[in-house]
Amino acid sequence: ETGVTQSPTHLIKTRGQQVTLRCSSQSGHNTVSWYQQALGQGPQFIFQYYREEENGRGNFPPRFSGLQFPNYSSELNVNALELDDSALYLCASSFIMNTEAFFGQGTRLTVV
Amino acid sequence: GESVGLHLPTLSVQEGDNSIINCAYSNSASDYFIWYKQESGKGPQFIIDIRSNMDKRQGQRVTVLLNKTVKHLSLQIAATQPGDSAVYFCAENIDTGNQFYFGTGTSLTVIP
Numbered sequence: 001e002t003g004v005t006q007s008p009t010h011l012i013k014t015r016g017q018q019v020t021l022r023c024s025s026q027s028g029h030n031t032v033s034w035y036q037q038a039l040g041q042g043p044q045f046i047f048q049y050y051r052e053e054e055n056g057r058g059n060f061p062p063r064f065s066g067l068q069f070p071n072y073s074s075e076l077n078v079n080a081l082e083l084d085d086s087a088l089y090l091c092a093s094s095f096i097m098n099t100e101a102f103f104g105q106g107t108r109l110t111v112v
Numbered sequence: 113g114e115s116v117g118l119h120l121p122t123l124s125v126q127e128g129d130n131s132i133i134n135c136a137y138s139n140s141a142s143d144y145f146i147w148y149k150q151e152s153g154k155g156p157q158f159i160i161d162i163r164s165n166m167d168k169r170q171g172q173r174v175t176v177l178l179n180k181t182v183k184h185l186s187l188q189i190a191a192t193q194p195g196d197s198a199v200y201f202c203a204e205n206i207d208t209g210n211q212f213y214f215g216t217g218t219s220l221t222v223i224p
Contacts, residue, residue: 103158
């Protein structure tokens with residue numbers, strides 16, 4: 001088991017609503033990355049946070065936003081939810097980028 | 113976009129046999145690779161990593177081989193066990209960047 005924990009584990013939201021997902025990084029890790037994994041696909045990079053600043057972003061619209069806190073935990077916020085946002089959202093922590101990245105168990109988001 | 117792909121979407125092996133999972137990448141600037149195992153309903157689990165200055169790395173029952181000439185990566189699992197049944201992803205980091213690119217994965221089934 002990694003020390004990366006995510007909450008909640010499952011969530012159902014209605015199209016148009018907003019959602020906040022949370023991640024606690026592994027002890028000693030200062031970098032958190034968020035990924036979206038659609039069913040049957042590999043994870044897709046959303047963005048990364050390092051020392052509370054966004055440090056790179058994948059091909060996701062601005063309604064996907066995030067935060068990192070001084071204790072290195074992180075939030076992923078998604079506004080104006082769409083049906084296609086239904087996926088497993090994964091958080092990965094590492095000491096710095098380009099090093100071992102360990103994933104949490106994910107949050108399964110269903111948009112109806 | 114993603115540059116990582118897997119040769120075979122599914123692989124079935126007899127318990128006790130060795131497994132080989134292959135992965136092709138297209139970006140010559142890729143310098144760090146991680147193999148992940150993902151069981152149903154869980155987040156990806158770190159198995160082993162390798163940097164581009166190496167061509168082989170061994171772990172417990174696993175070996176990763178990197179052939180930079182043909183941009184190919186493989187994961188060898190010795191004495192495959194039923195608990196090894198999962199989807200395996202190779203993830204690629206390009207030029208010490210901040211994100212990993214994942215392929216669609218190979219589903220390994222171990223037959224008792």
